[in-house]
Amino acid sequence: MAKVKKTPRPKAETPKGFRDYFGAEVAARKAMLDAIAEVYHLYGFEALETAAVETVEALGKFLPDVDRPNEGVFAWQEDDEDWVALRYDMTAPLARVAAQYRQDLPSPYRRYAMGPVWRNEKPGPGRFRQFYQCDADTVGAPSVAADAEICAMLSDTLEAVGIPRGDYVIRVNNRKVLDGVLEAAGLPDTDDNASTRGIVLRTIDKHDKFGDAGVRALLTEGRKDESGDFTKGAGLASEQVDLILGFVNGKGADTAATLDTLSSLVGDVAAGIEGVKELRDIAALLETQGYGPDRIVIDPAVVRGLGYYTGPVYEAELTFEVTDEKGRVREFGSVAGGGRYDDLVKRFTGQAVPATGMSIGVDRLLAALSATGRISQVEEGPVVVTVMDRDRMGDYMSMVRELRAAGIRAEVYLGNPKNFGNQLKYADKRNSPVAIIQGGDEDTRGVVQIKDLILGTKLAQNASLEEWKDRPNQYEVPRDQMVAKVRDIIESYS
Amino acid sequence: MAKVKKTPRPKAETPKGFRDYFGAEVAARKAMLDAIAEVYHLYGFEALETAAVETVEALGKFLPDVDRPNEGVFAWQEDDEDWVALRYDMTAPLARVAAQYRQDLPSPYRRYAMGPVWRNEKPGPGRFRQFYQCDADTVGAPSVAADAEICAMLSDTLEAVGIPRGDYVIRVNNRKVLDGVLEAAGLPDTDDNASTRGIVLRTIDKHDKFGDAGVRALLTEGRKDESGDFTKGAGLASEQVDLILGFVNGKGADTAATLDTLSSLVGDVAAGIEGVKELRDIAALLETQGYGPDRIVIDPAVVRGLGYYTGPVYEAELTFEVTDEKGRVREFGSVAGGGRYDDLVKRFTGQAVPATGMSIGVDRLLAALSATGRISQVEEGPVVVTVMDRDRMGDYMSMVRELRAAGIRAEVYLGNPKNFGNQLKYADKRNSPVAIIQGGDEDTRGVVQIKDLILGTKLAQNASLEEWKDRPNQYEVPRDQMVAKVRDIIESYS
Incomplete structure (x- = not known):
């Protein structure tokens, strides 16, 4: 018989650009998404889960x-x-669903969606081709009350996941105001101006980076960067740029001042007047509900997404400082954003349907919670019942069962029990709080040994040495007091 | 300028074989998976989420x-x-992970995984190409204590999601016993016998359907079915079939009787003796922990998966009766299964690693909970605050805010408020328990109208007409008693 050609052994590798998530990572994301979903649900939003x-x-x-x-x-x-x-985002499936089920869905339709999306992009350090998105949108609500609601919900959500008030701000702008400003600057929305308006949008998007002077240079004669490279300018007149920069820097001492500035910039341009009124309405609706500018503020400096959205836009920024990978201290920055986009369903049905919504950057927000110590990197492991005598496995499993019945996470060691050191190493790797030991002698005497495994870590951390140093790290207790003692130890550290 | 060729409108359709899940469906599955994960976690299992x-x-x-x-x-x-x-299942990614991270993972490694898997198969009614799986496996534990643990965990899990004790049974068998029986029947595991043994495995898999007589015919001279079609027989001798059917029907009055029967069937064949000992150990370990044969029982009739697994196999069946789509009353049947498969990681590393685990059929279990009325098909909607005067949106949003602050799911109507009937139709579609109404007159008098929307449904159901019939369906209460009254109404029905 001819020898069958063998397939070579496959490589055990995650595909390029993808990653695996273990224990604590899965738990932290789930806890965060659960907290978010609870807020969304309270606001009347319904879950939607489309296929991948x-x-x-x-x-x-x-x-x-x-x-x-x-x-x-x-x-x-x-x-x-x-x-x-x-799917590469959650918006495209929503558009499809809103069109496909338009006869059956309630209107307005408030829905949220959480799950992975996939991007076929070149992977890089920290850039993955599968990641989570978490979106909430309202389809079919023309009123800016829907936008105000999304902003309020975003504020509540950030606090629900553990970002304290004062550590975040939600900034609100409006595409229509920019349109009004551009028209007032002599650049109405016509085919002839399309290219110039595009350049303006892309340029003010870099205002953060280039500042007033840089934006002015880019919009007029051009700009030479530090390396000497020259970027050609858009050829606008200085007065035009005054208006544009007036808009970007339009945030005043309070909401009224900001709105006054915007009003004067748009003059009598209808689109601009409507945009300012929308911002005024949003601010008033939020103010009535108690969301002051410390949480949600009108700020024309929010320019990201202005090219895509058709009305109000919003962005949530975390304002606390972190040290980045290059050692620079900077604000944590954006974790969520959204806005109004009224062409969502039109692509399918020909009919314009107003929609507004937001997307939370799940990994960014998780990173923020992690950076501020609000999620732990390691999950507390189970109590490990060690195996001293493999013929008494039933007894050890009964111990585990009692612990679980008391709500204590627990397991029996299921590897080869011969080397006891390996059992303790295993418990250590699992980050177990406690190990239970019962050999033949202890069994005869009706007792168990309970080994405190947290103590070593606490002593190593050295934080409150005095508190722990005289504490024993092992206790002998009667078998029927095992559960109570384990609970005592665990609770003493929590 | 030439006219730009327009793309035709895309069709708004879920791709063939895929489906969308809305509100209550997503919530029911999530609640079930959360309950399952809680049990797994208590047992010391860790979450693992690999990429799709x-x-x-x-x-x-x-x-x-x-x-x-x-x-x-x-x-x-x-x-x-x-x-x-x-991925088409959760086992292949586990094998890859267990090989890839074998230096870092604890051993044994207990992990659970929940999420969608994809099958590129012809879709059919009720057959989808994306569906959820929910697996728990222990990698690196050679002892059958690991199998006993999985069975106990499965039992706890079924009860945790709402299947009462008595409505399910977990049956345990062992591939090694079958191997022993086949060897005792003169069919040892040799190349020459491979084909016959395969036929035997496939035939006893149909014992449920064909019964003793059918299996006997198929294993000996062949079988003619009702339509007259003849299936060729495997040509075994009647004494050989006696042993095989003795195995399949080996369940006795109690565990000891079953094990005695199996012992006598395998005679002095080493593999069979080992298999019977494993079953005896599993039964003893479970008995010690209080899992009697009313929950987990040794039953050689479990033949599904025997061809794939290398040791103990288990299957959870729901024993209550349901009426199927053809009107026939039958047992609900299998919702989960698993077993030991010791070649999991070998494909990657060349080294055999013992592993045992189970998979819960998420959709089957959801269907079971649904069939027994344990999950509701409709989610309770939010309280809807209607809009009588669009200039007072801020007031309505404040009402909603107060309700939410009290933990009551609530929203303001965000559609066009002109037609009040539409607002109530919307509340109806959302399955709202209560609508709030406040026009100018009510505002002046400092009151709100609270409309009970559940009452109508209750009266329609006619279940306890006496209880509800004299109850008013609308209340006028002072504005500051709105939250309390809404809570009263909701709680009166729960």
Whole structure:
């Protein structure tokens, strides 16, 4: 018989750009998403879970004259030749659902969605091709009350997950005000101006980085950077740039001052007047509910997303300082954003449907909670019942059972029990608070040994040495007091 | 200027074989998975969340002489030519993780995984290409104590999600006993017997359907079915079939009787004796912990999976009766299963690693909870504050805010408020318990109208008409008693 050709051993590797999440990481994200979902639910939002797979047609990732999906998605062709792909965000599936079920869904439709999305991009350090998004949107509500609601909900959400008031601010701007300012500056929304307006949008997006002078240079004659490279200017007149910079820097001492500044900038341009009124309404609605500018503030400096959204835009920033990987102290920055986009469903039905919503950067917010010590990196492990005598496994499993019945996470050591040191090493690796030991002698005497495994860590941390140093790290107690003693030890550290 | 060719409107459709989950469906599944995870966690199991994407190599879905992944997976080729695919179960990623991180993971490694898996199969009614799996496995524990633990955990899990004791049973069998029986029947595990043994395994898998007589016919001379079609027999001798059927029907009046029967069937065949001892150990370990045969029972009739597993196998069946889609009353049947498979990691490392685990059929278990009325099909909606005067939106939003602060799910109507009937229809569609109404007159008088929306449903259900019929369905209360009254109404129905 011919020898069968063997397949070489496969490599045990996570595919490039993807990663695995273990114990504490999964638990921390779940706890955060649960807290977020609770707020969303209280606000009347409903969960929606679509499949990971969408038709490429529904995702809008076909270019009109190209017969393959364009870049950025993981796509494949079905047996019937249709192209499908993994969703790259939560908005495209919402648009599809809002169109597909428009007869059945309540209107307005408030929904939230949490789950992974996939991007077919070159992976890099800290950049993954699968990550979580957490979105909340209201479809079918034309009033800016819906935008105000999203902002209030975002504020409540940040506090619910553990960002204290004062450590965050939600800034609100409005695309219509910018449109008004551009029209007042002699750049109304016409085909002729499309290119210039695009340049203005992209330039003010870099105001954070380049400052007033840089933006002015870029919008007029051009700018030479530190390396000497020259970027051609947009050729606007200085008076035009005054208006644009007046807008970006329009935040005043209080909301009234900001709105006055914006009013004067847009003059009598209808779109601008409407935009300012919307901001005024949002501020008033929030003020009535007690959300002052310490939490949600009108701030025209929010320019990110202005090119995409059609009305109000909002962005949540964490204002506490962190030290970045290069050792620089800086504000933590943005963790969520959103706005109004009224063309969501139109692509499918031809009918414009007003929609507004936000997306929380799940990994960013988790990183923020981690940076401020609000989530622990290690999960507390189970109590480990060691095995001194493998013929008495039933007794050890009964101990574990009693502990679990008392709500204490516990397990029996299931590896080879021969080497007792390995059992304690295992307990250490599991971050176990306590190990239980009962050999033949203890069994005869009706007792167990309870080893405190936290104490060593506490002493190593050295924080409150005095408190712990005289404490024994092992106790002998009667078998029927095992659960009570374990509980005592665990509670003494919590 | 030439007219730009327009893309036709995309179809708003879920891709074939996939589905969307809304509100109550998402909530019911989440509640069930949370309850399961709590039990797993208490048992010391750790969460593991791998990416949806694995290399096809790691999934083992390449045939040795084929250069495309074989069927059953959604696969695509990366830019660097590597093939990757969506995971089709939770076991393959576990095998990869157990191999990849074998230096860092605790051993034994207890892990659970919950999430969607994808199958590239022809979709059919009720058959979807994305569905949830919920697995728990212990890797690196050679002792059957690990199998006993999984069975006990499965029992606790079923009760935790709401299946009462008595409505389920977990049956345990062992592949080694079958191997022993086959060897005792003159069919030892040799190359020559491989084909016959395979036929025996596949035939006893149909014992449920064909009964003793059918299995006997199929294993000897062949069987003619009701339509007259003849299936060729395996050509075994009647004495051989006696042993095999003796095994399948080996369950006795109690565990001791079952084990005695199995002992006599395997005679002095070493593998069989070992298998019977394993079952005896499992039964003893479970008995010590109080899991009697009313919950977990040794039953050689469990044949599903015997071809795949290498040691103990287990299956959880729900024993209550349901009426199926054809009107027949039958037992609900299997919702979970598992067993020991000691070759998990070997494919990657060449080293055999013992592993045992189980998988819960998430949709099956949800269906069971639904069939017994343990999960509600509709989620209770939010209190809806209606909008009588759109200029007073701030007041309405403040009402909503007060309700939420009291933990009551609430929202303001955000659609066009002109048609008040639409607002009540909306509340109805949302399954709202209560609507709040405050027009100018009520505002002046400092009161609100509170409309009980549950009452109508209760009266329609007609269950306890006497209890509700004299109850008013609308109340006028002072504004500052709004929250208290809403709470009263909601609590009166719960």
